[in-house]
Amino acid sequence: MRPTVHDVARAAGVGLATVDRVLNDRPGVRQATAERVKAAVDRLGFVRDASAAALARKRVDTLAFLIPNGPSDFMHRLEAEVRAAGQRLAGRRVNIDIRSVPPFDGEALAAALRRLDTGKVAGVALVATEAAAVRAELCRLNAAGVPVVTLVSDAPRFPRHRYVGIDNVAAGRTAASLIGQFLGGRAGRIVVVAGSMLVRDHVERRMGFDQVISGQYPRLQASVTLEGRDERAATRQALRECLEREGDIVGLYNIGAGLEGILDVLSALPAEARPVVVAHELNDVTRAALESGLIHAVINQDIGHEIRSAIRVLRAQIDGTPLVAGQETIRIEIYLRDNLP
Structure with missing residues (x-):
């Protein structure tokens, strides 16, 4: 017993x-x-038994999730998973408080953090932006004993208890290996499309991508980076201008979530002129693009796993209980047209 x-x-x-x-x-x-x-x-x-102890003391832990809004389907699904987790935890003395913030905006994120009352919030999860104002607010939370986890995009130089997400450098390396193998020894230029190079996950993915391209595929050059802020029209315009300016592009790596604008451009090209494309996150858009052959591979992360893990990490910090390390590892998944679930 x-x-x-x-x-x-x-x-x-x-x-x-x-x-x-x-x-x-x-x-x-x-x-x-x-x-x-x-x-x-x-x-x-x-x-x-931390749950029984909290029940006995009639304690309710409020966990604040700061999620970027805007056009990104990935962030919409991330928020939906947080809401679903909140419903599952109803009646278990955990309250999920979702705060929307503008994407790629450090000052707005800092302002949202500033509005958190450390006397009422037991833990915080956020998609990090490395801005000085954000660091100051995370220091405030840390000083008050409020645990913080970063989601999807890390800020390792800032005070936080854990990062929950895939290894973004490894994801970029994986994308480079896939494009290099698909191209089969061809030479040419690769364009990298990001939402913003001000967020760490996009920077790390580009870093990993460059490591493999320069080290293993010397005939390929990833010399062009476009930033479309995950917006369809902006990404479409930037890519069209790039193709007109640069000419023949043999590969394209979409780091962020602006795939629809890319597909607008690719679908207008003849099949023989389309580059090899690797994108992120399996959803309705990327699934259809894989099935049609407009893109060649998708690197995915399990969003539901990330949210469940973030909640487990925060509750473990709050209650002083141990974690099962392997359970909190978010793995990189690769989908081709042939293995779609």
Whole structure:
């Protein structure tokens, strides 16, 4: 049988109130008594049931999720997963508070963080933007003991407890390997399309991409980067101008979520003039593009896994409970037309 607080109290020769004070680091217990309780906990292998403890204290933990709005289908689906998680957690003393922020806007993100009351918010998850104002707000949360996780895009130089998302450098390396192998030794230029090079996930993907292209495919050059802010019209215009200016492009890596504008341009080209294309995130648009042959591969991340993991990480930090490390690893998935689920 799993040991209970009653077993700990008996083994330590104290009352339940004393055990509760020690387990929750509350004052009013002599040092010697506290040590006796901790020794009993270790000896019995007692594991605290954080959910039961929160229920007993009538505590409700509010977890704030700051999600970029705008045209990105990926962010829309991310927010939908957060809402679904909130519904699943209803009645389990966890409240999910979703705050929308403009994409690629560090000052707006900092302002949203500034509005969080550290006395009411138990944990925070955000898609990070590396701006000085954001760092200042994360320092404020950290000083108040509020755990923070970064989602999708990390900010490792800022105070945060954990990053939840794929390895974006590895994702970029994977994209480069796929394009290089699809091209089969051909020479030529590759255009890289990003939402914004001000966000770390796009920078890291480009970094990994360049590492493989320059190191393993010397006949290819990834010398052109376009930024479309994940907006269809802006991406379409930038790519059209690029093709007119640069001429023959043999490969295209879409780092961000602006694929629709790219498809507008590609669908107008004759099949023999289209580049090899690798994009991110499996959704209705990328699925149709794979099936039609307009793009060749999709690098995907499990959004539902990311949100569930972020919640587990925050609750573990709040409750002081351990994590299963392997459960929190977000893996890179590769989809071709031949293995679509």
